[in-house]
Amino acid sequence: MVLEKILSLIRDKRNPIYFPINYARAQELKHRLSSITLRPQQIDFALTFDVEYDFGSAGKEDCRYVEPFLTESAKLLKKIPSTYFVQGNFVKRFSTQLRRLQQDGHEIGLHGYAHEPWGIEWFVKEEIPTRTNRERLLKRALKEFQAAKLKRPISFRAPNMAIDIESIEALSRHGFAIDSSAPSYTGILPIKSTRKNICEIPVSVNPLPEFRIKMKILPHAYYRVFNMANLCGMNDEEFLTYVDDIIKCQLLLKQKPFLVFLAHPWEFYGNERFNYCSTKNYALLERRIELLKERFEIKFRTISQLHSSYGPQ
Ligand SMILES: [Zn+2]
Secondary structure, eight states, X not given: OHHHHHHHHHHOTTSGGGHHXXXXXXXXXXXXXXXXXXXXXXXXXXXXXXXXXXXGXXXXXXXXXXXXXXXXXXXXXXXXXXXXXXXXXXXXXXXHHHHHHHHTTOEEEEOOSSSOOBSOOTTOOSOOOOHHHHHHHHHHHHHHHHHTTOOOOOEEOOGGGOBOHHHHHHHHHTTOOEEOOOOGGGTOOSOOEEETTEEEOOOOBOSSOEEEEETTTEEEXXXXXXBHHHHHTSOHHHHHHHHHHHHHHXXXXXXOOEEEEEEOGGGGSOOSSOTTOOTHHHHHHHHHHHHHHHHSEEEEOXXXXXXXXXXXX
């Protein structure tokens, strides 16, 4: 486990040892993106929410914000099909709200059973369950969905976006079709791919890094993932440039443009841990969606609709 964590730290391409490669790649990509012209084209947009313990792995297994978020977001997203990746052990507790969301056209996917890791990453503190136990957790979660009279989930997002090939294989054996756990924060390309019959649809990320100085001298690559924290950290103009870069990159790679946004219930309520979290984030998200609608023809999709609208790879 310790060795695997060290290997995952070395593999992490944000690492200062990769600075020369990252810098050269970023310059080249920037140059290539500058040759792409954007038109007011159609963009598929998937809003996704990881319904989990407050603060995810950083929390203490409370869920104060889940109920108010499910109620409030159901009102706001009446006409916007979205995806809720829910912890398996929340399904029974929130079954009424989840059934209502599904009836309103939203998709309910799975976010692990109790926010355990599905792969080893250097920054994840919890122990990964054995392969057999992960299989058991999947079966348990599927039973919870069935008991709550929810459709069998076909989409999955691993907590902390940590997933290994064994977990992908287990998902495939249990009828899942989509995974959305690719490590966007390491600067992967914002495109879909296929592994073991599972379609990988990553949370969007700008593949152009920013270089932040760590320990006063080490330039560390930081990739802005399309999530709530980064949405709060950008003004409107920065946000539009950011989205343009993602779309240009997809066009450069001959992909149909799409965006996947990620947020968590606890990010929509003021709390003691993260100062960007606020009830104002509902309005911020709405405003940014309006900005995108002025620029592009936005089609809202659940993660499965995003998958099927692309056809077989
Ligand atoms: Zn999570």
